[in-house]
Structure formats: structure tokens, C-alpha cells
Amino acid sequence: MAKELIKGNIAVAETALRVGLVSYFGYPITPQTELLEHLSARMPDLGRAFVQAESELGAINMVYGAACTGHRTMTSSSSPGISLMMEGISYISGTELPAVIVNVVRGGPGLGNIAPSQGDYNQMVHGGGHGEYHLLVLAPASVQEAVELTALAFDLAEKYRTIVAIMMDGSLGQMMEPAELPPFVPLREEVPDWAVKAIPGKPRVVLSSINIDPPAQERFNLRNELKWQKIRRDEVRFREYYLEDAEYVVVGYGTVGRIALSAVRTAREKGIKVGLLRPITLKPFPVEAVERLVPQAKAFLVTEANNGMMLDDIRGLVKGLKPVEFYGRMGGVLPYPDEILDAIEALVKGPLTLEGDPRDRWLAVLEQKIGVGV
Amino acid sequence: MQTEIIISGFGGQGTLYAGQLLAYAAMDEGKQVTWIPSYGPEMRGGTANCTVVISDEEIGSPTVLYPKAVLAMNLPSLDKYEPLMATGGILIVNESMVNRVPTRKDIRAIMVPANTIAQELGNERVSNMVMMGALLKALPLLPEGAIERALAAHTAERHKRLMGTNIEALKKGMAYA
Amino acid sequence: MTDSDVKLVYQRPAGFDARTTHYCPGCTHGVAHRLVAEVLEEMGELHNTIGVAPVGCAVFAYNYFSFDFVEAAHGRAPAMATGIKRTLPSKTVFTYQGDGDMASIGMGEIVAAAARGELITAIFINNTNYGMTGGQMAPTTLPGQVTTSSPKGRDVERQGYPIKLAEMLATLDGAAYIARRSLHDARSIRQAKKAIRTAFEAQRQGLGFTMVELLSICPTNWGLNVADSRKWLADHMLPFYPVGDFKVNPAINAAGGN
Numbered sequence: 113m114a115k116e117l118i119k120g121n122i123a124v125a126e127t128a129l130r131v132g133l134v135s136y137f138g139y140p141i142t143p144q145t146e147l148l149e150h151l152s153a154r155m156p157d158l159g160r161a162f163v164q165a166e167s168e169l170g171a172i173n174m175v176y177g178a179a180c181t182g183h184r185t186m187t188s189s190s191s192p193g194i195s196l197m198m199e200g201i202s203y204i205s206g207t208e209l210p211a212v213i214v215n216v217v218r219g220g221p222g223l224g225n226i227a228p229s230q231g232d233y234n235q236m237v238h239g240g241g242h243g244e245y246h247l248l249v250l251a252p253a254s255v256q257e258a259v260e261l262t263a264l265a266f267d268l269a270e271k272y273r274t275i276v277a278i279m280m281d282g283s284l285g286q287m288m289e290p291a292e293l294p295p296f297v298p299l300r301e302e303v304p305d306w307a308v309k310a311i312p313g314k315p316r317v318v319l320s321s322i323n324i325d326p327p328a329q330e331r332f333n334l335r336n337e338l339k340w341q342k343i344r345r346d347e348v349r350f351r352e353y354y355l356e357d358a359e360y361v362v363v364g365y366g367t368v369g370r371i372a373l374s375a376v377r378t379a380r381e382k383g384i385k386v387g388l389l390r391p392i393t394l395k396p397f398p399v400e401a402v403e404r405l406v407p408q409a410k411a412f413l414v415t416e417a418n419n420g421m422m423l424d425d426i427r428g429l430v431k432g433l434k435p436v437e438f439y440g441r442m443g444g445v446l447p448y449p450d451e452i453l454d455a456i457e458a459l460v461k462g463p464l465t466l467e468g469d470p471r472d473r474w475l476a477v478l479e480q481k482i483g484v485g486v
Numbered sequence: 487m488q489t490e491i492i493i494s495g496f497g498g499q500g501t502l503y504a505g506q507l508l509a510y511a512a513m514d515e516g517k518q519v520t521w522i523p524s525y526g527p528e529m530r531g532g533t534a535n536c537t538v539v540i541s542d543e544e545i546g547s548p549t550v551l552y553p554k555a556v557l558a559m560n561l562p563s564l565d566k567y568e569p570l571m572a573t574g575g576i577l578i579v580n581e582s583m584v585n586r587v588p589t590r591k592d593i594r595a596i597m598v599p600a601n602t603i604a605q606e607l608g609n610e611r612v613s614n615m616v617m618m619g620a621l622l623k624a625l626p627l628l629p630e631g632a633i634e635r636a637l638a639a640h641t642a643e644r645h646k647r648l649m650g651t652n653i654e655a656l657k658k659g660m661a662y663a
Numbered sequence: 664m665t666d667s668d669v670k671l672v673y674q675r676p677a678g679f680d681a682r683t684t685h686y687c688p689g690c691t692h693g694v695a696h697r698l699v700a701e702v703l704e705e706m707g708e709l710h711n712t713i714g715v716a717p718v719g720c721a722v723f724a725y726n727y728f729s730f731d732f733v734e735a736a737h738g739r740a741p742a743m744a745t746g747i748k749r750t751l752p753s754k755t756v757f758t759y760q761g762d763g764d765m766a767s768i769g770m771g772e773i774v775a776a777a778a779r780g781e782l783i784t785a786i787f788i789n790n791t792n793y794g795m796t797g798g799q800m801a802p803t804t805l806p807g808q809v810t811t812s813s814p815k816g817r818d819v820e821r822q823g824y825p826i827k828l829a830e831m832l833a834t835l836d837g838a839a840y841i842a843r844r845s846l847h848d849a850r851s852i853r854q855a856k857k858a859i860r861t862a863f864e865a866q867r868q869g870l871g872f873t874m875v876e877l878l879s880i881c882p883t884n885w886g887l888n889v890a891d892s893r894k895w896l897a898d899h900m901l902p903f904y905p906v907g908d909f910k911v912n913p914a915i916n917a918a919g920g921n
């Protein structure tokens with residue numbers, strides 16, 4: 113199929129339709145709204161369910177209901193709206209249902225702004241809703257990758273009966289790139305046994321997240337954890353650039369990952385042996401990929417559009433064996449390649465240290481650079 | 487080889503569309519390309535700009551601090567981007583909408599009275615294409631005829647009647663570079 | 664001409680800061696702001712008032728009013744106003760909310776505040792769409808009306824019927840004054856100002872929850888110029904959303920609040 117020049121938000125929406133989205137529930141919020149608008153124009157004609165909900169709280173609970181039927185369902189939003197969905201996310205997880213959630217992250221906290229950000233990393237990756245649950249979190253860095261991960265998201269959601277979150281940022285949502293979309297597949301007729309369907313002769317189905325008896329809840333949670341172990345083993349995805357001989361390892365995901373790629377290339381042109389690890393699944397995290405790099409690396413540089421959320425994960429994996437430094441921008445500001453290049457060159461220049469907290473050093477740099485407002 | 491182009495002006499000057507057309511042309515020529523707009527309240531404030539990156543290999547950052555080429559459709563855009571341009575870059579300035587010439591000596595600046603030319607062509611809205619013509623001549627990003635082919639391939643049926651004027655505008659712009 | 668010949672016929676109300684607003688040209692948000700500022704000034708309440716801004720085009724309202732302001736999460740202004748009023752009961756507290764903010768995501772909060780008879784005033788801007796996010800369908804969007812999320816026109820079968828919020832809130836016992844006015848012409852604007860005054864007076868009298876719905880225009884997202892937008896309001900919105908008083912606590916008239 114030919115490539116088309118298409119916006120990230122619309123590419124995700126159209127891909128979801130093509131791989132069999134039966135229902136969508138959402139609420140307008142910038143920089144995600146084109147996704148909802150595209151589906152509002154397309155779904156009624158296809159005879160599929162589109163509802164602009166009264167709120168994100170409504171939307172996620174509509175998804176909860178739709179997911180109970182075993183048909184493909186999705187919602188999308190941006191950070192403040194995702195916060196409102198946290199209750200539903202916990203309930204859907206507690207009922208072991210498949211669903212896809214797209215978060216086109218914007219600058220925060222609070223109302224913040226509508227500029228691109230990765231400030232929701234912890235919320236998506238380390239929870240945000242209550243109780244023990246795990247989401248799969250996919251972080252595309254290009255429109256083509258967003259297309260592929262959207263299709264994958266539905267498959268993974270069904271395979272593991274779990275929520276799969278696609279975490280993009282405002283710039284990927286708004287950006288146009290050539291991409292090849294999947295072909296349109298007809299809707300699947302059959303639904304899984306666990307779904308509510310009210311068909312005479314079929315066993316009765318009850319779906320709920322309540323386990324009033326704590327040992328029963330514990331057994332449910334244990335089953336979930338064991339499932340999660342399997343996901344951790346089988347579903348890790350990442351990309352490596354220039355890492356074979358790299359002495360310095362940059363780690364970045366999503367849009368910041370590709371910005372870092374520009375910086376890494378320029379550094380290579382300057383003769384610096386640096387490479388990039390770009391996690392695609394933020395959860396399950398590419399743990400082994402990081403661990404494998406520890407022996408060869410002189411130092412790591414973590415870069416994000418937040419205050420160092422993945423930094424903590426990387427430090428946990430590097431275990432103090434090698435220096436880990438950080439460069440990030442916050443609040444809806446993306447780093448430019450030149451800034452990441454500066455940070456790479458600072459590593460090379462040294463002195464490298466295992467002492468102290470990389471966050472302190474980064475804060476000192478950033479304070480110098482932008483000052484502190486009133 | 488990678489080239490970054492920023493197209494900047496007031497809303498309504500067709501900056502986003504010009505960038506998209508360039509992106510289409512690059513895509514059709516088999517290049518890697520990204521198009522990214524500024525979005526949000528900034529747009530309601532009346533400015534509209536986009537960054538187009540064209541490359542032979544997988545594109546890293548879709549935005550750059552120091553662009554290789556800038557189409558400045560108005561004075562605020564000239565003021566904003568002239569200081570940021572990469573050395574040796576190409577700055578196309580819409581002479582009809584500014585009251586000064588660029589001062590940097592390490593870039594190539596081309597003044598194009600885009601609105602005047604567009605008016606002469608009978609449609610002020612093609613000023614963006616005049617500017618684009620000058621850019622493509624000054625910076626051989628794409629093979630000859632690529633942008634015209636993109637125009638033909640990606641213009642919606644209902645806008646096709648403007649195509650002749652657009653192509654005229656591109657030609658006139660090229661003459662300035 | 665001597666100084667005494669110069670008559671001041673127009674000036675910025677004291678409740679306004681000297682700033683240009685970010686609203687689109689002709690947008691009635693500016694008119695509604697002005698009416699609130701004038702009323703509070705006339706009541707001598709300017710320095711006793713705390714406003715609560717919504718999420719919507721009026722999110723920056725606090726930049727224009729000269730008194731204290733807070734900014735709520737989308738739809739939650741009535742809850743935030745409740746927190747303020749219950750802590751500072753002698754203050755005049757109001758929310759200023761769009762139709763997406765109040766009648767969609769914030770429906771729970773506004774109904775609950777009205778039912779509690781919360782002593783706050785809600786100014787409700789009904790422009791039949793979500794202005795700030797680029798013109799999506801709102802609960803108030805008219806049947807058949809085209810928006811960016813009802814591109815073929817609001818189909819009531821699929822997308823439901825518009826909500827008449829003033830009529831709905833008027834059914835609640837906690838409400839003291841509930842009115843709808845329009846901002847499409849000078850006469851209507853004068854009437855709107857009176858209603859806003861009545862609402863704030865009722866709040867001061869401690870009579871209960873008060874709300875004034877203001878029919879407004881959104882030329883940008885309607886794709887109409889200002890004159891045509893006013894006409895569209897008069898032709899399409901007024902028949903569907905009649906202006907009037909839907910709930911008037913008798914004590915209001917007794918006190919001569921209007």
C-alpha cells in the first residue's frame with residue numbers, strides 16, 4: 113500500500129478503525145482532539161459506535177462497559193483527561209479486560225499547557241490508579257511507529273486481557289510524516305468466552321472487579337503478577353542505534369528519543385563513540401537491553417521531557433556500576449538536539465562520577481540555563 | 487544530507503499549506519520528511535509556522551534550533567528567525583511585509599516582493615508559492631518539477647482551479663533566486 | 664470647547680484591568696466579563712469578590728478582572744467556589760463557565776451546588792460549542808448543528824438532545840434565582856446586566872444558589888462574521904433557549920433586588 117502524509121493523531125485513529133475498532137468513547141482535549149474528530153466523521157458511516165462522552169470519566173467507563181462485551185474498544189485523551197480516567201483504568205484492570213488508551217501527553221501539572229511533554233511517564237508506567245495493576249505502555253517515536261503500535265496494542269490487549277496504553281506526546285500527535293497504514297480488515301464476529309453476550313444456551317457471565325474476600329483478591333492479584341512476568345519476558349521492544357562500539361549510551365523514548373538520535377549522529381560526526389537505546393515498550397521496560405550495555409558503557413545519559421522519571425528506572429538497572437547523568441526539559445518544553453549534544457560532550461569531557469545525585473547536577477545546569485521565575 | 491526549513495508568517499498566509507506541499511513533494515521523491523506545525527494559543531495569536539525536515543535517512547528531531555532555510559512571510563518571522571539561522575543558510579524574505587533587510591552576512595538572503603507578485607497574478611493567496619519558488623531555486627532540495635507534480639497529485643479537486651496560478655507563482659518566485 | 668463640555672460616556676469599569684483580551688474579535692465573552700465587572704462595581708462589591716475561572720476560552724478571565732481569582736479544573740468551578748465560600752462566607756463568590764465546562768464535564772458539580780443552595784453565583788456562557796478546543800459539539804449544540812465532532816450535524820438519535828440547563832436547575836429547591844438572557848443586541852445586553860445584578864444581590868441576601876445563562880456567539884468556530892453570528896443566535900438559539908426567569912425566590916422581589 114502507498115505511503116500517505118498523515119498526522120500522528122489521525123494515523124492512530126484511522127489505524128484503529130482499520131484493525132477493527134468497534135467502539136470509541138472520548139472527550140475533546142488538545143493536543144489529541146483530531147483523533148476524536150476523525151472518528152466522529154468516520155464511525156457513524158461504518159455503523160460503529162462513536163460517543164463524545166460528557167467527560168473523560170464518562171468515556172473510560174463507557175470503555176469499561178464496551179470492553180465487557182469482548183469487542184475492540186478505545187479511548188484517547190491528553191494528560192488532564194487521563195488523570196480523570198485513573199479510576200476506570202483501575203477497575204478495568206481489576207476486571208481483566210482488554211482496552212486501548214491513547215495519551216497524547218501535554219505539559220503539566222494541572223491545566224499546564226498543550227505543548228508536548230513526557231510528564232506522565234510515572235502515571236502511565238508506575239501506576240496512577242489505585243491498587244496493584246500493570247498497563248502495557250507503548251511509546252512511538254514516529255507516525256509510522258504509532259501506526260504499527262496501534263495495531264499491536266489491540267492484539268496485545270486481547271492476548272493478555274489488559275489495558276494497553278499508547279503514550280505519545282503533543283508533537284507526535286500534530287506532526288505529519290509519510291506512513292503506510294494497514295489494510296482494512298472486516299470486523300470479527302466471534303467474541304471470547306469471558307465476555308458478556310446474553311446468548312441463550314451459553315454459560316452465564318458475570319464481570320466485576322470486586323473480591324470482597326481478601327484471599328480471593330490476593331489469588332487474583334497473584335495470577336495477574338504471573339501473567340505480568342510472561343509479558344515482561346515476551347513483549348519487550350526497543351531500538352538500538354550505533355551501540356555496537358558505543359562508550360557512551362544515551363537512553364530516550366518517544367519524540368525525545370528521536371531528538372536524541374540527531375544529537376547522537378552529530379556527536380558521531382565529531383568522533384564521539386556514542387549510541388542510543390530507544391525503549392519502545394516503556395512497560396515492560398527493556399531491562400536486559402540496559403543491563404547488557406553496562407559493561408561496555410563509560411557512562412549513561414538519560415534524556416526525557418520531564419524531571420527524570422525514567423532516570424530512576426535506569427539508575428535502578430545500572431546499580432551504581434557506571435555513572436548515569438540526566439538531561440531533561442519540563443512543563444511542555446522539548447530539548448533541542450543541541451542541548452542533548454552538549455550533555456553528551458559534557459560526559460566525554462568529564463570528570464565522570466559515581467558520587468552524588470545526577471538530578472542535582474542537572475538542576476544546577478537547568479537553573480543556569482533558564483533561571484527560576486517568580 | 488538533511489535540510490530543515492521553517493516557514494513562518496501570519497495565519498492566513500498559507501504557511502502551513504506551503505510546508506505540507508513541500509513535504510508531499512519530498513515524500514513523492516522518496517525522501518524522508520517530517521512536517522510539524524506550531525499549535526495552540528500561539529496560533530490564535532495570529533502567527534502560524536511549521537518546520538519541514540527533509541532527509542535521506544531516518545529523521546531524528548522534527549524541530550531544530552538553527553534551521554538551514556527560512557521563509558519569513560512577515561516581519562515578526564524575520565526578526566525571530568534571522569538570528570537563529572545556521573551559517574550558510576538561505577533566508578527568503580517577503581519584501582512586501584517587512585520594512586528592513588536582513589543584516590547577517592553569513593547567510594544568503596533573498597528579498598521577494600511576494601504579495602505584489604501574487605496581486606499581479608490576480609490572487610494574493612499565492613504569495614506563499616512565490617516564496618516557495620525562490621526557495622526551491624536557491625536550494626536544490628528536490629529535482630526540477632517535483633513541487634509542480636506534488637501540486638497536481640495532492641490538490642483537492644475543488645481547489646484545482648487555482649493550480650495554474652500556483653504554478654505561475656512558483657515560476658515568478660524562482661526568478662528572484 | 665471647555666472641559667465641562669466633555670462628557671464621559673464610556674470608560675473601562677473599575678473591575679477591569681487595562682489589558683487587551685485574548686478573545687476573538689466580536690466574541691461575547693468580553694461583553695459578559697464587562698457586565699459582571701460593572702455590576703460588582705455598582706454594588707460596591709469589587710473588593711469583596713472572588714471569581715472562579717473555568718477551563719474554556721475564559722480560562723484567562725483572571726487576567727482581565729481586577730480582583731482575586733482562582734482557576735478550576737475543567738467543570739469543577741462550582742466545587743472550588745463552594746470551598747472558598749464555605750471558608751470565607753462573607754465574600755461574594757462566582758463562577759464563570761462555558762457550556763462544555765458547566766453542562767458536560769461539570770454537570771455533577773453544578774447540580775450538586777444548586778441543590779445544596781450554595782451561596783454562589785454561576786455565570787453560564789452558552790455558545791453551543793466548545794470554543795477553546797476548536798468547535799466540538801457541546802451539550803447545548805442545537806439539533807442539526809454542524810460542529811467538528813458532529814460533522815454531519817447533531818443527530819439527536821445518536822448524539823442526544825441539547826440540555827436546557829436553566830430550566831433544569833430551576834427545578835432544584837436550593838436555587839434562589841435562575842435566569843436566561845441573551846447577548847446578541849444592546850437591549851438584551853441591558854437585560855442581561857439586570858439579571859446578573861439580581862443574582863449577585865440574591866447571593867448577598869443569602870437566599871440560595873443563583874445562575875444566569877447568557878446566550879453567546881462564537882464567530883470563530885461558527886464560521887460566521889459577528890453580525891451574522893448575532894443574527895444566527897437570534898434566529899436559531901432564541902427559539903430553542905427562551906430568555907426569562909425560571910426561578911425567582913419571592914424574597915428577591917420583596918427586597919427590591921431588581
Ligand SMILES: Cc1ncc(C[n+]2csc(CCOP(=O)(O)OP(=O)(O)O)c2C)c(N)n1
Pocket residue numbers: 139140141142168192193196223718719720721737760761762763764765788790792793794795796801
Ligand atoms: C479534564 C479535561 N478535559 C478536557 C479538557 C480540554 N478542554 C479545554 S476547554 C474545553 C471546552 C471548553 O468549552 P466551553 O466550556 O463550552 O467554553 P468555551 O471555550 O466555548 O468558552 C475542553 C474540552 C481539559 N482542559 N481538561
Ligand code: SF4
Pocket residue numbers: 685686687690691692720790794795880881882883884
Ligand atoms: S473561540 Fe469562540 S468563544 Fe472562544 S474567544 Fe473565539 S469566538 Fe469567543
